[in-house]
Amino acid sequence: MYGSRTRRLLLPLSAGVCAIALVGGCSDSSSGSGSGSSSPSDSSSAAASSGDGNDLQSDYQSTIKNVLPSVVQIVAEEDLGSGIVYDDKGHIVTNAHVVGSAKTFKVTTATGSEQLTASLVYSYPDQDLAVVKLDKIPDGLKPAKFADSAKVDMGQIVLAMGSPLGLSSSVTQGIVSATGRTVSESRSGGGTGATIGNMVQTSAAINPGNSGGALVNLNDQVIGIPTLAATDPDLGDSAAPGIGFAIPSSTVTNIADQIIKDGKVTDSGRAALGITARTVVDDNFQPSGVAIVSVTAGGAADKAGLKAGDIITKLGDTDITTMNSLSTALASDKPGQKVQVTYDRDGDSKTVEVTLGEM
Incomplete structure (x- = not known):
């Protein structure tokens, strides 16, 4: 959580970051009347530009007014x-x-007029999502509207709303800088260790306390829940500015609907091999694969003939060297999908087709 314990994502140096270049207009010297001069068309353009700026400011203010109460x-x-x-x-x-691990909570709405209490309905660490329920529903409680995250695209303006550093009802702004990211959360400091696919990357500032809040478009819709901020190992694991990640809204609504209806997650939609495993290292003490410790009876690996002691080295065309790389590879697959698993058994490399199960 972004409170006294800060969740951070350590990105590999090879991770790509999308950059958006904004190019300003330049005057054409061949048509100008000299430096410092201004034509009527210049004045009209300036007025139009000012109008556009005011329109955008109004959009910001309208979105904040409509969504922040949620x-x-x-x-x-x-x-x-x-x-x-x-x-x-x-x-x-x-x-x-x-x-x-808490079961009860104190909740303060954007108005801050009354501190409410809430109880845990269910927590699902595998997707780093949870639902709590207010013990008393205040007048005027306003549910948020959730977007279809499949329609989220790079360059869209977004606002991050939450309580960074305990400053309730705070808003930061940025853009969607990438989509479809698969990232893993650290287990240290209370993290869940979840590997989450299809995350939305944003340049909006994500600070301690923003976790669980709203990443919102200018149509007053939640497109994701801010969850992770990147860190730069070259800066002593301090925050890498402008790189944050949000769980996509479609994942949020899918999981939340199940929790509210059934009190738990009944259909994760996430692929699994049905194994317990651990990372193994080579003679140079470098990660070299994932050794199967046990297989779930009747699970995907069991049905494919994989067994304890086998060392998985590839999933499809993806090299598998650590548990994290295996989790990341599986995060982009679906239950029922067929994949080729390459593994070592007694020194021999083998390949088998596995029909993935569900987590």
């Missing part, structure tokens, strides 16, 4: 994060690492 501050034991009002029955969706 964003709350959550205090779990001694830690603090954010949440989003999900429906008019008092359900609030947030990150699993925000709730941690």
Whole structure:
């Protein structure tokens, strides 16, 4: 959670970052009347530009006015994060690492007029999502609207709303700088260790306390839940400015709907091999594969003939060297999908087709 315990993502040096270059207009010297001169068309352009700026400012202000009342501050034991009002029955969706091991919470709405209490409905660390429910529903509780995250695209203007550093009802702005990222959260400091696919990358500032809050487009829709901020190992693991990640809204609504209906997640939609495993190293102490410790009876690996002691080295065309790389590879696959698994058994390299199961 982005409270007293800060979730950070350590990116490899090879990770790509999309850059957006904004190029300003330049005057054409061949048509100008000299430096410092201004034509009527120049004045009209300046007025139009000013009007566009005012329109954008109005869009910002309108979105903040419409969405911020749906964003709350959550205090779990001694830690603090954010949440989003999900429906008019008092359900609030947030990150699993925000709730941690707590069962009861203090919730403050954007108005801050009354501190409410809430209880845990269910926490799902595998996707770093959780739902809590208010014990008392205040008048005027306003559920947020969630977008179809499949329609989110690079360059869209977004606002991050939450309680960074405990400053409730704070807003930062940026753009969607990438989509479809698969990232892993550290287990250190209370993290869930979740590997999450299809995350939205944003340049909007994500700070401690933003976790569980809302990443919002200018149509007043939540497109994701801010969850991770990148760190730069060359700067002593301090935050890498302008690189944050949000769980996509379609994943949020899918998981939250199941929790509210069934009290748990019944269909994760995530692929699994049905194994317990560990990373192994080579003679130079470098990660070289994932050794199967046990297989789930009747699971995907078991049905394909994989067994304890086998060392997985590839999933499809992806090299597998660590548990993290295996989790990342599986995050982009679906249950029922057939994949080729390359593995070592007693010194021999073998390949088998596996029909993936569900986590």
